[in-house]
Amino acid sequence: MKALVIGGGIAGLLAARVLTETCDDVVVLERDKLSDVPEPRAGVPQGRHVHGLLVRGGEIMEGLFPGLYDELVQAGAHLMDAGEMRILNPLGWVASTRTGLPLLVVSRPLLETHLRRRLTAKIVDDVHVTGLSFRGSTVDGVLTRNGRVDADLVVDASGRSSKLPSWLAEAGITVPEPDVVDSRTGYATRLYTAPPDFPVVIAESLSAPDTPRGGIVMRIEGDRLMVTAQGAGGDHPSREPEGFQEFLDSLRGPIAEMLTDAEPLTPVYLFARTASRRLAFEQTPGWPGGLVAVGDAVCVFNPVYGQGMTVAAMGALLFRRHQDFSAKGCRDFQRKVAKIAQGAWALSSNADQSWASEHHAPGPLKRAFGWYMKKWQVALTHDQDMFARFVRVVHLVDSPAALMNPVVFRRLAKYSRQDPRRGRRRAGSNPR
The missing domain is CATH 3.50.50.60 (FAD/NAD(P)-binding domain)
Known part of the structure; x- marks a missing residue:
């Protein structure tokens, strides 16, 4: 055949x-x-x-090409625990924790x-x-x-x-x-030199409707940083270096500050077909x-x-x-x-619906989903166990059904009674 x-x-x-x-x-x-x-x-x-190569995808590739992880790490890629990424969500820094899930950053x-x-x-x-x-x-x-x-x-x-x-x-x-x-998301990316001890991944996530700007910095081969600024709902970063820097400066988190000693290596590249x-x-x-x-x-x-x-x-x-x-x-x-x-x-797609230009008032099911995910945002900044569960779903190791069971409901109820604003941490601080 x-x-x-x-x-x-x-x-x-x-x-x-x-x-x-x-x-x-x-x-x-x-x-x-x-x-x-x-x-x-x-x-x-x-x-x-x-x-982003999610954990499930990396597991499949390693199974199809045994030794691939070792080859890539030797070539400059990084292997880390998926739960130890530094992530700032709209309510604060997530409760990072070890999960035992190997994440290949490449x-x-x-x-x-x-x-x-x-x-x-x-x-x-x-x-x-x-x-x-x-x-x-x-x-x-x-x-x-x-x-x-x-x-x-x-x-x-x-x-x-x-x-x-x-x-x-x-x-x-x-x-x-x-x-x-179409969430009307646009990217702009530039490579930089990597200062000593810079984390492997640090990210600031988007969230409709109030947080249209975010970014992610990933340490890649050649001792370089790949810095990607992200803007949803048509709020895109600029191709011009000055505008790109202004976009980074506007983020709530410390990405711009952490890049102070990093030297740009490339022009700014755009991508908006998202x-x-x-x-x-x-x-x-x-x-x-x-x-x-x-x-x-x-x-x-x-x-x-x-x-x-x-x-x-x-x-x-x-x-x-x-x-x-x-x-x-x-x-x-x-x-x-x-x-x-x-x-x-x-x-x-459910997360992106609120950014779409043709967005209409959501039906009952989508409203319920949106409310549910807001409760998760609160939980993720406080509860390492909940964050570990979430990581497994995001990385397609577990199905979304794992976010909806009696144990999870009881834990979320604890946070649903809390004012989300009280969960905010100082966004500009550098998480350790």
Whole structure:
């Protein structure tokens, strides 16, 4: 069996890795020209910005590529406990604590380069896929600028810029309109030298409707800091160095102060295509055999939540237990992909609804969810056990259902009687 994977990003590399276990021939077609040196590339427009690899995603990658963590740490990445991140939420510093969950802090270019080096499937770069090839109601390959490439299975892992709906439309197959939630978030990122003893990660989180500005600083390879300023609801940081610094200065926390001795190494880079989008491929009438889609080609998340790479990794594992790629089998596969993304979509899209320009008054369920999460914000600044539970859900180790059980309800009741303003700590202080 020959499998073609469109896209050599994280989703494509992981899908190809799992497919090598069952397919005789696996080929990855990548549009960009690839380098052996870890560097941003055009096909990953967010590649110059902070990427969050959640714990669950890291566990999957380490399982698929044993020793990957050690390789990356040796190359300059950092391994820390996920519960020891320094995070300022709207009510104060969260109650950081050890959780036993290993968190790999790494730049996207370094991670992707090491995955490519370890992959045994063939990677062909500088290939522009322009459409699908059909034999009756089955996809039997792809069309490129240089001709046709045949395959028994085509996997679209081309990410946020996927053209799959239009390719299917050319064959008379109509994909339902996507669900879109646009928080109108914009990023600006700059690299700096890392002062001695600077923490591995420090972050200031956004929260609708009163806290539209935040940021995250991540220590990456080469003894550098990746500093990303984030603004929601259209309140974006500037590309100009002076405006970028003014944005950092406006944050409630100590990020700007902590960067006083850090030297800028790069210009400021912007990214604002952050809308979340979910395509219901599993509900598409006439879905063909021989075709599946994974990763951002199916469900794109606002990057501020760091869910994309991990959901892609979870989707890649489906190839281990799904071998039927008939039309029915491919639709079943897409149902499983949709189910995997469901929990992450609920967490991020519900949080982003309040920023959306077309925001309407929420219904009872969404109002209840918003109220519930406000109570969590209070609890997270006081209760290490509650923070540890929250970390497990955010990192997709546990399902969102873990935030809703009798033990949690009793703990939240304690904080629901407290005035949230009394939970505030002095934001400008540097947490130890």
